[in-house]
Each structure stands twice: as structure tokens, then as C-alpha cells.
Amino acid sequence: MPDKPVLRIGLIGTGFMGKAHVFGFASAPKVFDLPYRLELHTVADITPEAATRAAQELGFAHATADWRSMVENPEIDVIDITAPNALHKEMALAAIAAGKHVYCEKPLAPLASDAREMAEAAEAAGITTQVGFNYLCNPMLALARQMIEAGELGEIRGYRGLHAEDYMADAESPWTFRHDPAGGGALADIGSHALATAEFLLGPITEVMGDCVTMIGQRPDGKGGAHAVEVDDVGRAFVRFANGAQGSIEGNWIATGRKMQHDFEVYGTKGALAFTQERFNELHFYSTADAPGRRGFRRIEASPDHPPYGRFCVAPGHQIGFNDLKAIEVAGFIRAIAGRQPEPCNFRKGLAIQTIVETIQASAKKQKWMNVGH
Amino acid sequence: MPDKPVLRIGLIGTGFMGKAHVFGFASAPKVFDLPYRLELHTVADITPEAATRAAQELGFAHATADWRSMVENPEIDVIDITAPNALHKEMALAAIAAGKHVYCEKPLAPLASDAREMAEAAEAAGITTQVGFNYLCNPMLALARQMIEAGELGEIRGYRGLHAEDYMADAESPWTFRHDPAGGGALADIGSHALATAEFLLGPITEVMGDCVTMIGQRPDGKGGAHAVEVDDVGRAFVRFANGAQGSIEGNWIATGRKMQHDFEVYGTKGALAFTQERFNELHFYSTADAPGRRGFRRIEASPDHPPYGRFCVAPGHQIGFNDLKAIEVAGFIRAIAGRQPEPCNFRKGLAIQTIVETIQASAKKQKWMNVGH
Amino acid sequence: MPDKPVLRIGLIGTGFMGKAHVFGFASAPKVFDLPYRLELHTVADITPEAATRAAQELGFAHATADWRSMVENPEIDVIDITAPNALHKEMALAAIAAGKHVYCEKPLAPLASDAREMAEAAEAAGITTQVGFNYLCNPMLALARQMIEAGELGEIRGYRGLHAEDYMADAESPWTFRHDPAGGGALADIGSHALATAEFLLGPITEVMGDCVTMIGQRPDGKGGAHAVEVDDVGRAFVRFANGAQGSIEGNWIATGRKMQHDFEVYGTKGALAFTQERFNELHFYSTADAPGRRGFRRIEASPDHPPYGRFCVAPGHQIGFNDLKAIEVAGFIRAIAGRQPEPCNFRKGLAIQTIVETIQASAKKQKWMNVGH
């Protein structure tokens, strides 16, 4: 595509999310008619050897062990950060200072105050940002939002949102950065997905009453001893939305047997929706407009009627996968860079999620309802 | 069965629940080998005509419009109360005073203070009591409790319980006694079922943080005007159990599309259970003891392995229905009267549920965590 | 109900089905406003002791070890046959000769020729008959038929019907009368249910191509030896319906893990239905009349909109059970005796099912398509 301008990408981090982003960069241009041609320019990892190996595996032209030099490389247009959370802020601010567009995995930063600094810097610099809340990229969530906005459910009254998994259910699973009081815990780690989905569908959450519980009080420290755990294994909240609806949210990483219980139910005056990420190519819809005796939750399967599903599969029933969600995420970001659409989930949005997380945590600690000071 | 002593029953109320009880009285002796022969002695309704018609339809030998005379009739052994909630206390106390065993529909009374008076009177009189929390009579709930007690799930950490329906979702549905601040609201009406199931499975709830929301602020008063509604349409709580587990509960009568979302999920260190009353002949069980790569929630179908299912159907897959739950409820009561087993769900238990309901309501009002003063 | 005429019942057989019928006799009058009062007059079993014990347990006034005398007792109006299949014909013909109405468990007789003799005798005598195809009594099947007849699915093109269980999957399960070449096998035993449902929904099956397979060639004979098995463990057929539709049917009693896979799918030009007896309070409906992007199989839950469900439960979601199906079956028979409705599933219908079974078996043996000579 010689007629398209090029966007050169510098990636920091080569773990699972780094690879998932590369899948996205590779497939997005094949699936969508993007305004730019994407070029995998440089990948940064901790050592030169690791970086060189990653460059070969992932298809980057260059490798470096010095992310700072990469950030300042004038050939590079986009900095993609998939490094550990604690480094997001420093890296993003450096990239913003260098005038790069920044794509950052979630959570944007361990603390809302950091996230705010990042969002404000990005806005001041006028660059384009993106936070990787990939579940929002599902065509069935787009459908759900569209149905809600179009009034197909009537006035929205109630919401139940969850994100539960079991990857921390084993008490012998060792202490990691995810257990660090600065930004760790189930609510921050995956409850944040439940919050992002809730706001994506119903708009801003305005008030919360939190409940954060540590069920596994210590974990192996990896050196034969034990490390006390202070963060929540379960973080939940009662919530109020600006649109008048009320509901509840839960993040839970000790839900034995659950692998991806990112579920929601929306109840309106005329209908309802039910969804689980475990079967994310489906949306279940109940409508009071159906004839009496013929009502029921109907299982809508993802199809070309639900853009951009048709970009991936020309017929219903084929189904998209997790990496396709990443491709959709990448495409939205690239189009936003070109000014063709608003940023789908920018740093400001990442800040908003982080702010709710911290408000719920503070509410749980103070045992009182709190306003979310967006 | 001439060799069995007779238990003579007097029924007050002939609505849906009255009929369901009569189904129970009719089928329980056919299904179980009960220690008594049951005799439908007298039915009481508001007018003599209504009572006579009900006697004919339901198979009672006598009819009366004066429940008090029935309660005092020395021929009658059991008083069964299915009258409106507000009358439960007066009727039950009279029956207890007359030395009758008392079977009372849930909720035991609009207020916990009334329920306490009833429970204490019953205990002082030494008679046998029963409150109709029918969902507890499901063989799959017995299985769930047995699995939990046997340690098949390991140590229990988390619980999610719901009872959501949509029978009050229509804002044009008129004001009724269920909307009376004394004992009304979604939490008291159906959230109480979710609480009863939670305690049945995990034992006592000790602390709660409540959230009670009125979404439909007024309803037609049936006379062309509007009646303000003060009770909750949604009542939910964070909860703590005496066994160390934590979780959440929700009662909701405006959940559009939901007909019987009496669901629970239990998460332990070694396994998990998931259940919905919408498919109440099934229990879903996840075990970490299964081999890696072979784990998953397994759908256990009710079978003769799960007593007393086999009393109703000799083979799996046939399924019991709601009225069969009532038969199991009746059988438990009759055996308790004979001293063959503890009371399955007596007035003391009914009081406990009502106490949690009121503690949640008070907690919601005060916006703070409260101990459940059982 | 002194104003209603009495119908006195004589029951032969006191096994599972005998008890299920008694449940039906007990609950049907409580659920429905029947034209007769039912009286459990006499029960016949093999020995006087067994009969007396059954009378006590089941509530019959009299007991006998001589079914012939019972059949001829002028006080009795209805003979209910739940004895082994091989005895159905002799008993039914005697009852018909004595002018009794006859209620007979399925299959009507081991051979279609016997069933024909029974049906013709019943018609000549003008008495009312019933064969116990209980699954047809499900309100959701009534709904399905009504939807098909009303054209909600358009023109019907295709059908898939199953009845699979696993009660003969164990090769060590001994030889019984169900393995007798005269009337035995999976197709006759449970495939007949699949055929009954197919004809209930779509009308007559006109042509079949059968496939009957014996997978377990011998079974223990109970005396330490082995008994050769000649009947089918799996019996299936391609079918054609008089209405122009085509499809397939399967009966299977070695389907490991299946407890009640009595399933059907109906495909029409405008919609489709899917059903499984494993969740028989649900019917799944797809309609091309739904808006594009909003189509999907909707899960209709049994409710008072689906008579006679509301006779058992006044609200949706409560669910009926297997024994309730028997109550509906009884009620239909009683009303047919009173001339208030056509016989729901009479001997002629039982003959029709048996005829298809034998045609499929003959077709499988001859390896060619055959007309069903109704």
C-alpha cells in the first residue's frame, strides 16, 4: 500500500500482552482499511539479547534494551507500552514528551494521581492515546450499547457486572506485583474491566459503596518465607449511574472454576440484556415487545449485522477470538490518530476507571458511600 | 393405613399458597412413608360460601368463615396459615395458645419483633412449627449442603446469592400490601428466599451492609390516583458469614425478563457450585480434584442419588416440580411433629431470616455495616 | 363434591408407573375442575399381601390378587393397566368386554397386531381409552403444536427427534423382558416416545427407512450365564411426514450420560423450535420475523400463558414436574370419558405408534424404505 502514510511502532515489553498487540498490528490492516500502513519498527526489552530475539520472533526491524532511546527516536510515531504497570507512567510521560502517540495496556497506572498526570500531559501535548480495555472492543458490546442508546430496553434501571476468575485462588500462588498495595488487588486488576464495561454501556458511575476483602492473608514470597497480602481478593461495590440506574459490580480473582466470568445484566423498563465473556460471541436479549407467551431471552449470535464482526468473518456462527478483539482495538486507535474517529478509550477514560477503583477502595476502608470525583 | 395415628389439619386461606399446601398434603403421604395419616379437616375462608366452595374443591370435610373457632376446635391438630402476612401473628399466636402445631407461609411476620414473639410463644408451648421456604426443600440444595459440609469444595470463601423476578417491573402495576413499609419490598418478599438459601448452605450471616433502592416512586392506588412507594424495588447486601466466608445477596422484583432467578454460586478452596432455580433439577459442580485439562463445571442432573428425588421419580431426568417441593416441605414438618427429625425450618429460623432482612434495611438507611443480632 | 358423579378406578400393577398414576388421580382433581369425582376403588397385585399393602400405601379401599374379578366388578368404571407389557392385551380386552374405560401404559402392546385388536375392540365397545405417552402432556408441547398449527414457523420442512438415555449402557445390566424380541428394544421402549412427539407436532409419518443396531450382543441371564440379545440398542429412522416435511428419529438406550434426551428440533420457512426434555419447562423459538441483528433462539419459560401450566403454578418460573404431566394426562382422560373433549391419546393412537415402530424395524431388516400402513 505505497499510497498510504506509514506509522512506525515502537513496542516496550514482549510478554503475553506484547504479543497480543503484535497480533493486532499484524491483523488490523488485513481486516480493516486503515488510514496508515503500520510498520513494526523497534522492540525494547530488558536485555539486548531478549530484544533481538523478540524482534525476530515478532517481526520488528530493530531491537533495543534502552526504551528511552527508542522513545526519542524521531522515526517512531507510536509508543506501545506493555511493560509492568509500575513503569507505565514514566514511559508514557517520556513518550508524550517526545510527541509520540501512546498505546498503553491497562491499568493506565497504579494510582489515579499518576493516571491523571498522564492524561493531562497527553491532552496538553495533543497526541492520541489508548488504554487496552480489550473487552470493550467486542461487537456484541457495541450492539448492547447501541440497543441501550436506541431505547430498545426502555429506561435503564438496573445493572449487575462481574469479572471473576480463579488465577489467584490457590493460596500457594506466590506474592507478585499484583499484590502490591500500590495498584494491586482483584478490583484494580480485573474489577477494572467490569467497571469499564459498565461505563461503556450505561455511562458514568457517580457514587459507590465498596467492599474489599482479603481472603488469603499471606502468600509465599518465593524465598521460602511468607509475604503478607493487603490487597483485596474480592472487591465489590454498590453503584449509582448518572443516568439514574443502580447496580452492583464485582472483581474477584479467587472464584474457583471461573476463567472469564466477565458478565453483565442490564434491566430496563422494556427489556433486558445478559452477557458472559465465556461465550462472548453471543448477547441475550429479552423484549417486552414480544407477544405474551412468546417472550424469552433470545440468544443473538455475532454476525455481519454486528460490525465489525463482518470484517473478520463473512457469515454468522464463525466467531471471533480474543486476538481479534485486539485487532479491533488497534484499528480504533489508528483511526483516532488519523482523526477519523474519537479515541475509543483514551487516557482520560483510563483515569476515570482508575478513579472509580480507588473510590471503591476508599469507600470500603471508610465504610461509607462516596462520590466518584471524576 | 388404619395403623397410623391421624393428624387433622385446619387450613386458613385458599389462594395459590393454600392450594399448594393442599397439593403437599395430598401427595406427601403417597410419596413418603409418613408417621401420620393426614386428614383435611376444616378450611377457613372469609365468607361461609367461599369456605364451603373451597372445602369441596380442596377436599376438606368442614368449612368455616370463623378461623378462631377452627383454631380452638379440639379435633384439629395442625393449623396451616396461608392468609395475608399481616394476619400471621394473630392467627399463629391463637393456634399456639390452643396447643396446635403451626405451619405458616413465609414471611413469618411483617416485622422481626412480631416473628420473635411468635417463635418464643411456640418454643414455650413446645409445639412444632414450620415456615414455608419451599426452595430449601429441593434435593439439589440438600446435595449442595451435603457437599459443602463434607468438604468437597474445601474451605468456603465466597458466595453470590440472588432472587430476581419481574412481577413488579411494570410501573403501572398497582400498589398492594407488598408495598406497605411494614414488611413489604423486594428484599422482604423475595430477597428473603435468597437469604434463606444462603444460610441453609453456609450457616449464619453475621454482618451486613445494605443497599435498598426504590426505582418506582409511586404506583396506581386503584382508585384513579397514585400511592407513594417507600419500599425497595431492589434490596442487596454485602454479607459476612460466621464460617469466614463473604459474599453478596440481592432481592429484585423489577428485573425485566427474569421469572425465577433464584441463583447462587459458592466458591471454595477446592471447588465451586452454581445453581439457578430456573433449572432447579440441576446443580453445577467444579472440582479442582479433576485432572488438569479435564476440569469444568459439570451439570449434575437430579436423580435417585439425591434423596428424596427418588420418592417422586425412580429414574434420573424425569424432574420434580414446584408442587413437589411443597410435598417435601410438608413431609419434613410431619416427621418433625412425630419427633423423627428436627424441624426443617421452624419459627426460630423464620425469625432469623426476618431479622437479617430488617438489619439490611436498617444498614441501608444508616449507610453503615451492622451486626445481625440473631 | 357431592354434586359430581363418581368414577371408580381399578388399578392393575403397583410399580413406578402404578404409583405415578395414583399421583395423577390424587392431584388431577385438585388441579382441574373435573367432571367426575375419582374414587380409588380396588388395586390388584400378584399376591393378596402385596395388594393389601399397596392398597394401604396408595389409598385404595379394596385389594385383590385376582385382576379378572376386579375387571368384572360392576362397581368399577375404569381399569388402569400398569402391568408388564405382555399382559396389556389380555387385561385390556377383558376390561373392554366388561364395558370399562381403559387407561393403559405405553407401549399399548408388544405387537401392532395385538394393539390393533385392542383398538378395534375398544372402538366397537364405545368405551374411552388412553395410552400413557406422558411427555405429550407438557404445556410446552401444546405450545409448540399451537405455534406450528398457527403458522408461526411457516411451512414445516424439517424435523429431528430423539429419545436417548443410558439405562442399558452397562453391558452387565441383565437381560429382561425389555430385551424380548416380541416388543422389546430401544426403539419400542423409548424411541416410541420420540415418534409420539413427532406425530403430535407434525402429524402422520408416512414413510420410513430404519436402522436398528444391537451393540451389546449378550447380557447376563441372572443365573450366571449369558442370554443373547436380538433387539436394538439403537433404533433410528429417516422419516417423511404427510405434511411434506422430512426428518429423522432416534431411540437409544446406551447413550452414556444421557438421562432424558427427549429432544426435538422443528425447522420451518419462517422459524424454528428446539426443545429438550432435560429442561422441559422451556421451549426455544427462532423467528425470522424478528429484526435483523436481533434474531436468535429465545428461551420461552413455561408460564400461565401456556395452559394448563397455570393450574399448577400461578406464576412463571415455578415449573411443573414429571408427576404433574401424569396429572394432566389423567385429566384429559377423565374429560374424554365425560365427552368433554376428544381422547388425547387413545388406543388407535397407541396402535399408530406401535405400527411405526414395527415398520421401522421391518425396514431396517429389509434395508429398504417402507410405507407406514396406518
Add this chain to the structure above:
Amino acid sequence: MPDKPVLRIGLIGTGFMGKAHVFGFASAPKVFDLPYRLELHTVADITPEAATRAAQELGFAHATADWRSMVENPEIDVIDITAPNALHKEMALAAIAAGKHVYCEKPLAPLASDAREMAEAAEAAGITTQVGFNYLCNPMLALARQMIEAGELGEIRGYRGLHAEDYMADAESPWTFRHDPAGGGALADIGSHALATAEFLLGPITEVMGDCVTMIGQRPDGKGGAHAVEVDDVGRAFVRFANGAQGSIEGNWIATGRKMQHDFEVYGTKGALAFTQERFNELHFYSTADAPGRRGFRRIEASPDHPPYGRFCVAPGHQIGFNDLKAIEVAGFIRAIAGRQPEPCNFRKGLAIQTIVETIQASAKKQKWMNVGH
């Protein structure tokens, strides 16, 4: 990856399947450590303009309107054929003659005789071939086969396989090449998938009894007239497997509401499997080794325990999509070219499937059982 040899690809056809193949070529090397570097060399389409546009969109270096010249280009190693079925043979034979490895979409050819010629030519030339039965590439099918081979289900007795969709349910959908008697019809088009899955899991099908039905006798010819349809809308068969199992297969393209009912159930002496492509990241497993009262179909979710799922997602619950199946398919082919593994689904296998399709069609026409002359 300069250290890897290069494999240069020439693609014929740029429709849905062409694009899906390109997705596979793009993502396979990122997901797997392949023995070759893949280079998208040339794409061939009908006109130079279309080819040039496709080259740009899909990332090929060269474009041509002359597939023959491409096939003979010595720089190209692999010819990938996604052109209409009728052209497969000519193209494949030319590619084989030129010594290329050949990747061909299913069905291999409209007629088994053509397929045989292709398979024999390929084997004589010693090149590597692949037919695109993508559903076989699902990690859950690999799991199913592994479980069957390891004896986890015991001896296999029964099988039910389906592939039903509704893309031809509308009688106004016009006549296309898929309706051509040479190679068309539901059985050939999608029933072939059901056959491929059956043989993948249980091994060779040896005997069939077919039933092929045309329900829509004519379709619009696109010129205002009607074109008679002779091919089957539903093609089904009774089948026997070499391993002693028996079962049934159905292909159906008029199953209203079904989008991807590619389902199977496998019944063994010790367990069973159930699967639907509608939820293809799940496999349901019943084991008689589970304790009594704890048995049930368990829902195994795709996870890194099920290779190569972990190549795409490092954690369970994330799920792969249709295009990922294509990447797995590509990877298997590439490794087979390098001699690192047997061909997963070569021309010989494609011939086998086509042979069964034709045997079923012939059997349906002759109305008799036929051996599959592999």
C-alpha cells in the same frame, strides 16, 4: 528471521477464503515457531486490476491475472487455491506438475474421481498437500480425539454428527454453483465438514445408508426466471465405522435459525462427549468414573492445557476465533512441508471425504446400504 529458509506463496482467489488464508499466513508465524519464513509472493485474480488491488490489500509483492504463469514461476514454492470448486482440479494438477506444494480449499473437487486423480498425482510427485477442513484444527477437537484414543470414553459405540446452517433456507435465494448437480448440495458443501469431523474422531466410515432431500425444487435464476434444483437441501446418513461404532450424520442448509450447528456427540462404554461449533471453545465430557451422585457433563473450557490454544492465549477463558483455526491449519501444513509432522489433512483425506459424500448420494438414490470404497 534470516536464519530460516523462505517459503514463497502464490494465492489463487481473493474472496472470503482467500482472505482467511492470508490471515493464517500472517498470524501462523507469529503464533508458532515455524520451520520456514513465509513470503506472500504473488496473488492471482481474474483481472489485472483486481489482482493488483488484492496484492495491495493483502500484502502480496506481485499480482497477476494469469494463474498459470504464477504456477510455473520457479520462485514460488506453494500454490494456495481458493478459487471456485470447479477449477480446483485443473489448478492443482498444474501446480503439482510444476512441483509445488498445494493447499486447496474444501471440497477438494466436485467429483471423487477428480479428487482421486489429484491425490494420486500429488503422491506420485511427492509434494505436500492440504485441504482446508478448518474445523478440525480446533484444539478442543484435538482434545476429543486424544481422549477417545486414550480410552477415556471406553469403547466407542455411538456417534451423532451434524452440520446445519440456514444460508439456503430462503427459497428466494438464487441458484448458484452450489446448486450444480456436479458437486453441489448441502451434503457436499457442509455435510462434508460433519463427515470430516466424524472420521477425525472415530476413524474410517465403512458403510452408509443415505437420504438426500430437495425441499426447494426451484430457485430464481437471476434473470427473472426459475432454475430447477436437483441437489439436496438436506443430506443425511446412517453410518458404520471401522472401529465398530455406528451413528448418523446430517448436512442441512435450510435449518432456519442455525448459523453453525456443527455438532457431535460421542458415546462410549465409559463416557461421552458433546460439542457444538456454536461454542467451539468448549467440550462437554461425561465420565462414569466420577462418583455416583456427582456425575454430569462437564464443560471444559479451552485453555493452555489444550495445545495449541496456549500459543494464542496464555490463559483459559480468552478464546480463539475462526481465523485462528486457519492459522493452526496453515502451521500444520508448513510443518508437514518441512517433514516435521504428517500432513494433517492431505488430498488423500480430501478424496476420502468426497468419496463418502458420493457414496451417501448414490446410496440415497439406490435406496440401499453401500460400502465406502476408500
